[in-house]
Amino acid sequence: xxxxxxxxxxxxxxxxxxxxxxxxxxxxxxxxxxxxxxxxxxxxxxxxxxxxxxxxxxxxxxxxxxxxxxxxxxxxxxxxxxxxxxxxxxxxxxxxxxxxxxxxxxxxxxxxxxxxxxxxxxxxxxxxxxxxxxxxxxxxxxxxxxxxxxxxxxxxxxxxxxxxxxxxxxxxxxxxxxxxxxxxxxxxxxxxxxxxxxxxxxxxxxxxxxxxxxxxxxxxxxxxxxxxxxxxxxxxxxxxxxxxxxxxxxxxxxxxxxxxxxxxxxxxxxxxxxxxxxxxxxxxxxxxxxxxxxxxxxxxxxxxxxxxxxxxxxxxxxxxxxxxxxxxxxxxxxxxxxxxxxxxxxxxxxxxxxxxxxxxxxxxxxxxxxxxxxxxxxxxxxxxxxxxxxxxxxxxxxxxxxxxxxxxxxxxxxxxxxxxxxxxxxxxxxxxxxxxxxxxxxxxxxxxxxxxxxxxxxxxxxxxxxxxxxxxxxxxxxxxxxxxxxxxxxxxxxxxxxxxxxxxxxxxxxxxxxxxxxxxxxxxxxxxxxxxxxxxxxxxxxxxxxxxxxxxxxxxxxxxxxxxxxxxxxxxxxxx
Numbered sequence: 292x293x294x295x296x297x298x299x300x301x302x303x304x305x306x307x308x309x310x311x312x313x314x315x316x317x318x319x320x321x322x323x324x325x326x327x328x329x330x331x332x333x334x335x336x337x338x339x340x341x342x343x344x345x346x347x348x349x350x351x352x353x354x355x356x357x358x359x360x361x362x363x364x365x366x367x368x369x370x371x372x373x374x375x376x377x378x379x380x381x382x383x384x385x386x387x388x389x390x391x392x393x394x395x396x397x398x399x400x401x402x403x404x405x406x407x408x409x410x411x412x413x414x415x416x417x418x419x420x421x422x423x424x425x426x427x428x429x430x431x432x433x434x435x436x437x438x439x440x441x442x443x444x445x446x447x448x449x450x451x452x453x454x455x456x457x458x459x460x461x462x463x464x465x466x467x468x469x470x471x472x473x474x475x476x477x478x479x480x481x482x483x484x485x486x487x488x489x490x491x492x493x494x495x496x497x498x499x500x501x502x503x504x505x506x507x508x509x510x511x512x513x514x515x516x517x518x519x520x521x522x523x524x525x526x527x528x529x530x531x532x533x534x535x536x537x538x539x540x541x542x543x544x545x546x547x548x549x550x551x552x553x554x555x556x557x558x559x560x561x562x563x564x565x566x567x568x569x570x571x572x573x574x575x576x577x578x579x580x581x582x583x584x585x586x587x588x589x590x591x592x593x594x595x596x597x598x599x600x601x602x603x604x605x606x607x608x609x610x611x612x613x614x615x616x617x618x619x620x621x622x623x624x625x626x627x628x629x630x631x632x633x634x635x636x637x638x639x640x641x642x643x644x645x646x647x648x649x650x651x652x653x654x655x656x657x658x659x660x661x662x663x664x665x666x667x668x669x670x671x672x673x674x675x676x677x678x679x680x681x682x683x684x685x686x687x688x689x690x691x692x693x694x695x696x697x698x699x700x701x702x703x704x705x706x707x708x709x710x711x712x713x714x715x716x717x718x719x720x721x722x723x724x725x726x727x728x729x730x731x732x733x734x735x736x737x738x739x740x741x742x743x744x745x746x747x748x749x750x751x752x753x754x755x756x757x758x759x760x761x762x763x764x765x766x767x768x769x770x771x772x773x774x775x776x777x778x779x780x781x782x783x784x785x786x787x788x789x790x791x792x793x794x795x796x797x798x799x800x801x802x803x804x805x806x807x808x809x810x811x812x813x814x815x816x817x818x819x820x821x822x823x824x825x826x827x828x829x830x831x832x833x834x835x836x837x838x839x840x841x842x843x844x845x846x847x848x849x850x851x852x853x854x855x856x857x858x859x860x861x862x863x864x865x866x867x
Contacts, residue, residue, distance in 0.1 A: 520743025533736030620784030773825030
């Protein structure tokens with residue numbers, strides 16, 4: 292039903308755009324026909340793989356859902372772009388702008404592409420309609436700007452006329468009747484033109500306000516490598532690491548052994564105080580003590596040390612309270628306000644703005660450079676931070692209510708990179724590998740998946756999830772999400788860099804009448820940075836994974852070798 296609504300909405304919208312973008316409606320045999328390249332959603336068979344814990348290496352393949360299909364009938368050839376389909380949507384490489392994120396102008400110039408990406412994301416019909424509304428508003432805005440400029444020009448002309456007549460008539464005291472009449476007419480025309488300009492400026496402000504609100508609710512465009520799919524069941528398996536039977540064999544679980552859940556193990560190790568936490572804070576809060584709390588701290592320290600010492604990140608200590616505009620910059624707002632913990636204005640505001648607890652250190656780390664122009668030589672910038680994260684989890688009622696899997700408060704080590712567009716794709720692979728290195732050092736089996744178009748995050752153009760094996764649950768669970776947002780966040784927060792000048796153009800020789808004067812080259816225009824972020828790792832889920840994978844049949848838990856120095860040399864946690 293939802294796909295049917297989306298299809299009808301897209302076809303209607305594209306038909307309305309036909310004059311500017313597509314020739315989609317022709318009359319055949321008295322009936323309206325739509326060319327085959329605008330036919331939506333011919334679903335083909337996919338390979339499903341995520342339910343299986345079987346270990347294998349290599350890249351999985353699947354046949355994507357198609358948004359457009361070709362035919363050999365006499366339909367005219369599709370316009371440029373529609374012939375360049377990737378994973379069932381128009382390729383981003385066909386965009387008429389150098390930028391890969393959306394402002395009103397870019398959206399208007401690439402409306403069919405934007406619509407195909409929204410439909411690939413399984414966006415609501417309302418979202419698809421809002422994209423067309425932005426294009427309509429932009430056309431109105433261009434007309435209003437031209438009309439306002441004409442009005443201002445008219446006011447200037449009439450004001451000049453008034454000045455000339457006043458000068459010629461000694462301030463309007465010594466002129467003919469015809470001059471005085473012309474003077475009054477010019478004054479009236481100047482006043483009318485000014486009032487019209489003010490009126491048009493007001494209309495522009497209304498249009499731009501509506502445009503900005505609609506743009507803020509539109510997700511990022513998708514990278515061409517993102518597979519088409521409806522939900523997490525259609526994410527593409529990239530690789531699996533480790534053998535889920537290796538640790539059980541080493542720890543002598545035996546055939547009849549049923550692995551315990553992490554919370555049961557923590558209770559047996561006298562480190563679990565969930566009831567006490569709920570009594571003071573409510574549901575989805577927990578408390579740890581003793582060696583369980585120490586093990587959590589050991590994981591945090593190990594992750595930070597690995598990223599700083601081995602991966603070259605700069606550790607940062609950041610605020611846990613941020614402003615509305617900061618969350619808008621990283622795109623958590625306006626769409627996900629219900630998932631945030633908001634602080635009452637009576638308690639605190641951030642420079643007069645609404646204040647929120649951070650959902651992830653991505654927000655303050657990336658906003659360290661908001662409204663900045665960096666030099667290309669400063670990039671890449673790489674930050675990491677350990678913070679508690681606060682999430683209301685408004686849409687998860689009844690899900691994962693047991694243990695530490697889904698909590699309102701949890702610790703996470705976050706990685707953020709700020710790079711140039713040319714560094715972006717490689718930086719994404721690098722950042723994801725940094726998270727993988729942590730899992731491999733802990734010898735925890737995991738798999739890496741590329742999120743499909745229906746599961747990828749709002750601000751991401753390309754995202755990998757790392758899923759760690761949890762034997763207690765008997766399934767893989769997300770422990771890290773590594774996203775490339777392109778220039779999506781940078782546009783929202785005004786984060787730019789100035790490209791370095793080419794060496795032989797830093798200073799050019801200009802011949803001026805044979806004097807040989809030197810003229811410095813013009814300053815290069817700043818460009819939008821690209822931002823990337825990833826969990827490195829979620830500490831609570833890493834604790835879950837260590838407890839469940841390193842348990843022994845007698846209820847003790849072996850401490851992974853890389854964590855033993857952080858545990859004072861302790862090698863095993865035993866029941867008390």
